[in-house]
Amino acid sequence: MKKKRIPSRISSLLLLFLRRMLFRGVMTYFGHLLWDWKGAALLLALTDWIEWVLPVIGDLTLSVGGGASSSKRPRFDLNLPPAEELESASTSAPEDPQPLPLSIAEQVIRNRLKRGGGAHVPDAQLLEEVRAIARCKGQIVDRMFELDIESPEFWRQHREAIIQDSILTTNQTEYPSRLLLRKLADLRNSNVHTSATYRNMLKIRKKFHELGTLKF
DSSP states (O other): OOOOOOOOHHHHHHHHHHHHHHHHHHHHHHHHHHSOHHHHHHHHHHHHHHHHHHHHHHHHHHHHTOGGGGGGSOOOOTTSOOHHHHHHHHHSOOOOOOOOOOOHHHHHHHHHHHHTTGGGSOHHHHHHHHHHHHHHHHHHHHHHHHHOSSOHHHHHHTHHHHHHHOSBOTTSOBOOHHHHHHHHHHTTSTTGGGSHHHHHHHHHHHHHHHHSOSOO
């Protein structure tokens, strides 16, 4: 918005003087026509009083609440929600994060646990055991990648398939996660190449090369 140009003080005083002289001349002329000179003098006095009162009233009007001061009033944004809604939204408790979906290997492990008697286990406890078993199997496979000198790439290429379909008991059931941790500890001993866990893991690779599958 462009600001209005304020005239200089001299121009304002000159304009006010000319306006007063013109107003006084007109009032004197009509007062002389209507009344005598005494009436004209009274009319001039009344004119001076009016000219003095009007600027004062104008200043009071501007200082009370009009004019430029009204621009400082706060504006209301109708798009903002009420304060109560903002407060309730900020104090509401966050929702519990949903667990990550199971991978295909974890789904197979879960189904195998349910068939083996885990159907009566609470879902949260069962889910925790499923993830622990899959994690331990993955660590065992990663360790065999480091230990197997003859064919280390086998463990990297078939990692997910081994987690899903291998490292099982003789009854084709899942080892509990606590037993898998023991097997992992065997693979970290100094005499790892003579441990039963290492020999059993090598059998998985050899049978895969013979049969072409990890399901046996």
